[in-house]
Amino acid sequence: MTLWQQLQAVVERVNTNRISDRVDDDLLCSVRDLSVREGHQPDEMILILLDQAVKNRRQMDRAHRSWGALSPREKKVDALVCAGLTGRQIAAKLVVSPETVKTHVRHILRKFNLSSRRELCRLLDDWDFSPWLSGEWSPLTNQKQIPT
Numbered sequence: 001m002t003l004w005q006q007l008q009a010v011v012e013r014v015n016t017n018r019i020s021d022r023v024d025d026d027l028l029c030s031v032r033d034l035s036v037r038e039g040h041q042p043d044e045m046i047l048i049l050l051d052q053a054v055k056n057r058r059q060m061d062r063a064h065r066s067w068g069a070l071s072p073r074e075k076k077v078d079a080l081v082c083a084g085l086t087g088r089q090i091a092a093k094l095v096v097s098p099e100t101v102k103t104h105v106r107h108i109l110r111k112f113n114l115s116s117r118r119e120l121c122r123l124l125d126d127w128d129f130s131p132w133l134s135g136e137w138s139p140l141t142n143q144k145q146i147p148t
Helices: 003-017 021-038 041-068 072-081 087-094 098-112 119-125 130-134
Strands: none
Touching: 003 021, 003 041, 021 041, 041 098, 072 087, 072 098, 072 119, 072 130, 087 098, 098 119
């Protein structure tokens, strides 16, 4: 049985337990169309997509672990960097020196194993930093503040 046939069998089994047949059919059609468009056999296309998905998942897992290694202040600086603020703007907002911000950024990049702010922003592009940017997140309690 080819990988393509196995995928179809899995989709058929899942369809017997779910209402969303159309989503699974769309998935199979998308894989088939993509394989034709890119000139691969469906089995090869499935392996390419799985490989890419696993790599992306590993990268995001590493990013989450790196985020967990940051101090609360580094998380705030990280959020502000990803929001596009310059070092001077971050320093003014946090009432620290620009050198302190540079040190935080250097530590953040080291913990993420990156070499530039641009790489950091690209890696965390789809993360939601709004609690950090709006002041709803308390670094002292490491949780969302409840308005009083």
